[in-house]
Amino acid sequence: MRNQRTLKKAVHLNGVSLHSGKIAQVRILPAPPDSGIQFIRTDQGNLRIPALIHHVSQEKSVLSTTLEKEGVFVQTIEHLMSAINGFYLDNLNIEIDGPELPILDGSSIPYLQAFRSAGAHEQSLKQSFYTVSKVVEFEEGEKKIRIEPSQELSVEYSISFGSRLQQSFRFSLRKGDFESDIAHAKTFCFLEDIEKMQSAGLAKGGSMDNAIIIGQDGVINPSIQTYQDEFVRHKILDFLGDIRLLNKPLVGRFSVSRGGHAFHSRFLSFLLEKDLLVPIESPNNVSPWIGLPVAVPV
Numbered sequence: 001m002r003n004q005r006t007l008k009k010a011v012h013l014n015g016v017s018l019h020s021g022k023i024a025q026v027r028i029l030p031a032p033p034d035s036g037i038q039f040i041r042t043d044q045g046n047l048r049i050p051a052l053i054h055h056v057s058q059e060k061s062v063l064s065t066t067l068e069k070e071g072v073f074v075q076t077i078e079h080l081m082s083a084i085n086g087f088y089l090d091n092l093n094i095e096i097d098g099p100e101l102p103i104l105d106g107s108s109i110p111y112l113q114a115f116r117s118a119g120a121h122e123q124s125l126k127q128s129f130y131t132v133s134k135v136v137e138f139e140e141g142e143k144k145i146r147i148e149p150s151q152e153l154s155v156e157y158s159i160s161f162g163s164r165l166q167q168s169f170r171f172s173l174r175k176g177d178f179e180s181d182i183a184h185a186k187t188f189c190f191l192e193d194i195e196k197m198q199s200a201g202l203a204k205g206g207s208m209d210n211a212i213i214i215g216q217d218g219v220i221n222p223s224i225q226t227y228q229d230e231f232v233r234h235k236i237l238d239f240l241g242d243i244r245l246l247n248k249p250l251v252g253r254f255s256v257s258r259g260g261h262a263f264h265s266r267f268l269s270f271l272l273e274k275d276l277l278v279p280i281e282s283p284n285n286v287s288p289w290i291g292l293p294v295a296v297p298v
């Protein structure tokens with residue numbers, strides 16, 4: 001069983017926000033054991049918004065995942081939450097000076113690099129996990145998530161956008177590594193959707209550097225691509241962020257097809273409502289945690 005983890009010291013990132021186009025400043029600070037992940041809106045009287053599923057705004061979580069408390073929002077949290085899941089962090093205070101996180105390069109790598117440079121601090125309390133009490137299948141039309149109980153976290157994901165784009169990928173923390181296999185995968189969009197998003201007041205901070213753009217004849221800006229099957233890997237990145245919105249990490253054997261932020265969130269709410277989550281003491285000693293980033297003892 002592993003100990004809870006926070007950062008050894010604060011990290012600071014800033015950049016343009018994808019949807020609002022405004023510059024956002026983020027400070028990610030160490031936090032005490034059992035305090036969880038909390039966003040703090042420094043421009044709203046330091047209002048704290050816990051990164052928990054019951055604060056997810058369904059109507060504002062179509063193109064990104066958005067938290068809400070008392071009418072105050074924090075939008076586009078998923079790439080940071082994914083890095084938190086992939087770096088095994090449990091307690092953090094995340095200060096943000098506006099309603100949306102910066103998009104950075106469209107992946108989780110800038111967060112992961114910041115975490116690595118600060119180092120992880122192992123805390124005094126143990127961390128437990130959730131898995132499910134039985135096989136659960138959750139479906140809405142063509143969207144599907146299946147989870148089998150397991151002490152490991154693995155995700156098999158498939159996406160299909162007609163004949164233009166079909167990919168699938170299987171990621172396992174036992175065999176793979178978040179940093180090498182998932183964290184570099186950038187967000188993507190179709191060229192024809194950009195105008196629609198911008199006329200709806202969205203994607204004002206999108207650029208050729210922070211999103212892979214797919215035109216009728218393929219990718220328009222392939223030089224920013226890391227993986228040939230980057231799109232499905234990015235969906236796994238988003239999924240790993242979206243399932244980190246519980247008070248403990250969730251493990252299991254997942255298979256997902258055609259998911260999206262709002263659907264991922266409804267799945268998590270369904271697990272809670274139907275009382276399908278069971279706490280487990282630990283994923284078996286070592287196996288799922290091969291590649292656990294080195295903690296710096298303090």
Ligand SMILES: [Zn+2]
Pocket residue numbers: 078079187234238
């Ligand atoms: Zn994303």
